[in-house]
């Protein structure tokens with residue numbers, strides 16, 4: 408396993424909520440819609456970066472999938488969000504690398 412901070416390591420920093428206190432449903436929904444748009448943009452960037460990494464590894468003769476790295480990623484999501492975090496991590500990985508069997 409890579410040393411903390413080394414390439415390949417997974418950040419485990421705890422994220423603290425910075426959500427403001429809202430005074431109406433419409434305000435809250437507006438903020439949620441903004442967050443969802445940011446999440447989609449982040450996921451699009453993540454998918455593109457993941458695809459480039461997979462291609463670089465394959466050019467070097469390696470496998471497209473790296474299970475040890477995925478396990479560290481899943482663990483970081485579990486640390487932060489519990490069992491639902493694991494589900495999200497698996498969905499993110501499926502979005503970014505397709506089905507694991509490919």
Ligand SMILES: O=C(O)C(=O)C[C@]1(C(=O)O)C=C[C@@H](O)C=C1
Nearest residue numbers: 457460461472473476477503504
């Ligand atoms: O970090 C890598 O080595 C990647 O290829 C990226 C990524 C990911 O999307 O997080 C995708 C496929 C690998 O199995 C592991 C992780």
